[in-house]
Amino acid sequence: MKKSILSIIAGMFFSLSCFAQTAVNFNCNDCAATNHDLFTELNAGKVIVITWVMPCNACIPVALTVSNTVLGYASSNPGIVKFYLTDDYADTPCNTITSWATTNAITTNAVFSNALVSMADYGGPGSSMQKTVVLGGPNHTVYFNVNGTVSVGALQTAINTALLLSVNENSNSLAAINLFPNPVNGNAAVLNYSLTQNADVTIDIFNVLGSKVKSILVAKQTIGKHETELDFTGFNNGIYFVRLNNGGTAQTVKFIVAN
Numbered sequence: 001m002k003k004s005i006l007s008i009i010a011g012m013f014f015s016l017s018c019f020a021q022t023a024v025n026f027n028c029n030d031c032a033a034t035n036h037d038l039f040t041e042l043n044a045g046k047v048i049v050i051t052w053v054m055p056c057n058a059c060i061p062v063a064l065t066v067s068n069t070v071l072g073y074a075s076s077n078p079g080i081v082k083f084y085l086t087d088d089y090a091d092t093p094c095n096t097i098t099s100w101a102t103t104n105a106i107t108t109n110a111v112f113s114n115a116l117v118s119m120a121d122y123g124g125p126g127s128s129m130q131k132t133v134v135l136g137g138p139n140h141t142v143y144f145n146v147n148g149t150v151s152v153g154a155l156q157t158a159i160n161t162a163l164l165l166s167v168n169e170n171s172n173s174l175a176a177i178n179l180f181p182n183p184v185n186g187n188a189a190v191l192n193y194s195l196t197q198n199a200d201v202t203i204d205i206f207n208v209l210g211s212k213v214k215s216i217l218v219a220k221q222t223i224g225k226h227e228t229e230l231d232f233t234g235f236n237n238g239i240y241f242v243r244l245n246n247g248g249t250a251q252t253v254k255f256i257v258a259n
Contacts, residue, residue: 021122021141021142021145022139022140022141022142023038023039023042023121023133023135023140023141023142024038024118024121024122025037025038025039025140026038026114026116026117026118027116028112028114028116028117029114030084030110030111030112030114031094031095031097031098031110031111031112031113032110032111034110036084036110038135038140039140041082042135042136042137042138042140043138045080046080046081046082046136047077047080047081047082047134047135047136047159047162047163048082048084048134048135048136049066049069049070049081049082049083049084049132049133049134049135049144049155049159050083050084050085050086050117050132050133050135051063051066051083051084051085051086051130051131051132052086052087052088052119052125052130052131052132053085053086053087053088053097053129053130054087054088054092054129054130055087055092055096055097055100055101056129058129059129059130060104060106061149062130062132062148062149062150063085063101063104063106063130064104064105064106065150065152065155066083066132066150066155067083067085067106067107067108068107069150069152069155069156069159070082070083070107070109070159071083071107072156073159077163080163081159081163082109082110083107083108083109084108084109084110084111084112084117085097085101085106085108085110085111085112086111086112086113086114086117086119087112087113088119088125088129088130088131089115090112090113090114090115090117091113092113093113094111094113097111097113098111119131122142122145123145123147125147126147126148127147127148128147128148130147130148131145131146131147132144132145132146132150132155133145133146134155134158134159134162135162136159136162136163136165137162137165141162141165143158143159143161143162144158144159156210157210159210160206160210160211161208161210163210164206164210164241164243164252165241165252176193176194176251177191177192177193177244177251177253178191178192178193178253179191179192179230179242179253179255180192182253182255182256183255183256183257183258184232184235184255184256184257184258184259185258185259186232186259187231187232187233188229188230188231188232189229189230189232189255190227190228190229190230191203191227191228191229191230191242191244191253192225192226192227193225193226193227193244193251194224194225194226195221195222195223195224195226195246196223197223198220198221198222198223199220199221199246200219200220200221200246201218201219201220201221201226201244201245201246202215202216202217202218202244202245203215203216203218203228203230203242203243203244203245204216204242204243204245205230205240205241205242205243206240206241206242206243207238207239207240207241208238208239208240208241213235213240216228216230230242232257235257236257237256237257237258237259238256238257239254239255239256240254240255240256240257241253241254241255242255
């Protein structure tokens with residue numbers, strides 16, 4: 001049992017080490033003259049997906065794939081996942097890259113042609129004319145960093161993971177949460193949390209790939225301390241996340257199932 005738990009913890013460390021790179025901040029206007037401060041947006045719980053392009057015909061498939069993937073989150077996470085299309089070396093006029101995106105049905109939340117939004121901060125283009133990154137979380141983590149062709153599945157996994165670990169710090173209606181025991185070495189554990197205002201509470205459990213594996217509706221709860229027993233019957237050993245949402249704020253706890 002002890003050896004198994006240590007192996008799982010080692011696996012968790014390896015998984016987290018894949019996201020060791022951190023984003024580089026920028027504060028500048030986009031092509032519509034709207035100001036963006038990257039770290040402010042990440043701290044507010046946004047997940048930012050950036051693709052750099054030339055632009056050119058060869059860049060269309062990558063930009064369109066990323067655009068359509070981000071659009072897939074519009075209903076499940078409204079206003080949270082953002083797609084920023086950026087000129088690779090900031091030497092294309094804004095009207096040119098904006099027109100290129102419109103002509104090719106590439107939907108964006110912002111378009112940039114500004115040297116402050118630099119792909120060199122993420123390793124440069126390599127042998128490709130495109131680079132895509134996924135940024136999120138209060139630690140400004142890079143969850144995805146790919147030159148050239150983008151796999152929809154890998155991009156979705158990165159966005160899902162970023163969503164799990166992104167915390168909206170603008171609301172204080174949810175106090176810290178705790179799961180006990182952790183690691184979970186049976187079929188149940190207790191989630192403890194406190195609310196600073198009445199709220200409708202939901203609890204979702206995700207695997208390490210960001211896929212939801214269980215959802216629990218706790219419904220309306222009052223101010224104060226609460227606890228909910230969670231049933232993990234049938235769960236395989238591994239790393240999971242439990243996310244508590246009160247309708248305006250969410251917090252996530254990482255835990256291990258080690259039976």
